[in-house]
Amino acid sequence: MNNTNIYQLAVTGVQKLIPYKAGKPIEELERELGLTQIIKLASNENPLGPGKQAIAAIQKALPELALYPDGSGFHLKQALATKYALDASQITLGNGSNELLELVARAFLIPELEVVFSQHAFAVYPLVTQAVGATAVVVPAKEYGHDLAGMAQAVTAKTRLVFIANPNNPTGTLLAQAELEQFIGALPDTVICVLDEAYFEFVSQSAAINSIDWLKKFPNLIITRTFSKAYGLAGLRVGYSLSCPEIADILNRVRQPFNNNSLALAAAEAALADEEHLHNTISNNRLGMQQLTDGFKALGLPWIPSAGNFVSVDVKREGMPVYEALLRKGVIVRPVANYEMPGFLRISIGTPAENTLFLQALSEVLD
Numbered sequence: 001m002n003n004t005n006i007y008q009l010a011v012t013g014v015q016k017l018i019p020y021k022a023g024k025p026i027e028e029l030e031r032e033l034g035l036t037q038i039i040k041l042a043s044n045e046n047p048l049g050p051g052k053q054a055i056a057a058i059q060k061a062l063p064e065l066a067l068y069p070d071g072s073g074f075h076l077k078q079a080l081a082t083k084y085a086l087d088a089s090q091i092t093l094g095n096g097s098n099e100l101l102e103l104v105a106r107a108f109l110i111p112e113l114e115v116v117f118s119q120h121a122f123a124v125y126p127l128v129t130q131a132v133g134a135t136a137v138v139v140p141a142k143e144y145g146h147d148l149a150g151m152a153q154a155v156t157a158k159t160r161l162v163f164i165a166n167p168n169n170p171t172g173t174l175l176a177q178a179e180l181e182q183f184i185g186a187l188p189d190t191v192i193c194v195l196d197e198a199y200f201e202f203v204s205q206s207a208a209i210n211s212i213d214w215l216k217k218f219p220n221l222i223i224t225r226t227f228s229k230a231y232g233l234a235g236l237r238v239g240y241s242l243s244c245p246e247i248a249d250i251l252n253r254v255r256q257p258f259n260n261n262s263l264a265l266a267a268a269e270a271a272l273a274d275e276e277h278l279h280n281t282i283s284n285n286r287l288g289m290q291q292l293t294d295g296f297k298a299l300g301l302p303w304i305p306s307a308g309n310f311v312s313v314d315v316k317r318e319g320m321p322v323y324e325a326l327l328r329k330g331v332i333v334r335p336v337a338n339y340e341m342p343g344f345l346r347i348s349i350g351t352p353a354e355n356t357l358f359l360q361a362l363s364e365v366l367d
């Protein structure tokens, strides 16, 4: 065994895989710098926290913790089916929508096949593609957004999957309804399209896309959404996909039997019914986006207009040292050099007080 490099025993895709780098946890920065007043605007979490109804549902579910959760997620699926006027057989629950991205890759990819996605798109797409040994075909972005014409051209006989993030993270760019509908409709029947709508709830009504209606005519469409962002439950890990029943059946075959824990199921169902908390979250986001972009304007910094709960700002120099200087002031944001955007930082919208602290720290750091 002494002569064996253990890494060489791992499958090829995994050997070369660079793990996902998450936003720095508050506690870690506290330990490292001994700071006490820390704000985290790094992972697009809900600055208002979870809603009261979700917390009450968790408390109510606590005495049942010795029992396995409902592996079918019956009640949550029923609530989602009602909300979206779909059949429960079209819904797949995941341990965060990240798990669904992985389940899709495991269910549909083999090493000979290709996956098309955009430059600057969500970092999990290359990870799940590489882990199963398939080939990522990365299409250059157009003004930081997805170039759908370029993506359509990149589809070959080997393509099995296309990932689209709308709005995209970390750029916040949003595609228009007609363009996207036309793109999906023109895909060959043998290509599955994953439309990742993790930030759907933040898109203004006027710009929102009725992607759920498309499920009727596009059997190769999978929409993914999450309770991690607008619903404030990132710590519980609940996401879901909407698709034709056949795709849901396929995903169900590869998922673990109890992939959502019982507290998460209870909280997500309660959160879905809590329209007031969602409304407050969206209002806070709209005001905070204005506050941050006004601040950027005052500092003379360009930003990418964002439809999400975050915004990427061009700091007009290397982003990493700015990120590190902000850390020393107790402000955690997200460097995006790993997204080929080394001059940008991604800032999640916070509360008005957090946004003020961040802008103050940023102006000091750039001084």
Ligand SMILES: *Cc1c(COP(=O)(O)O)cnc(C)c1O
Pocket (backbone or CB within 6 Å): 044, 095, 096, 097, 098, 099, 122, 165, 168, 169, 196, 198, 225, 226, 227, 228, 229, 234, 237, 238, 239
């Ligand atoms: C945050 C995010 C997700 C999913 O997060 P989960 O917590 O796993 O639901 C998916 N896609 C994008 C683009 C995201 O930014």
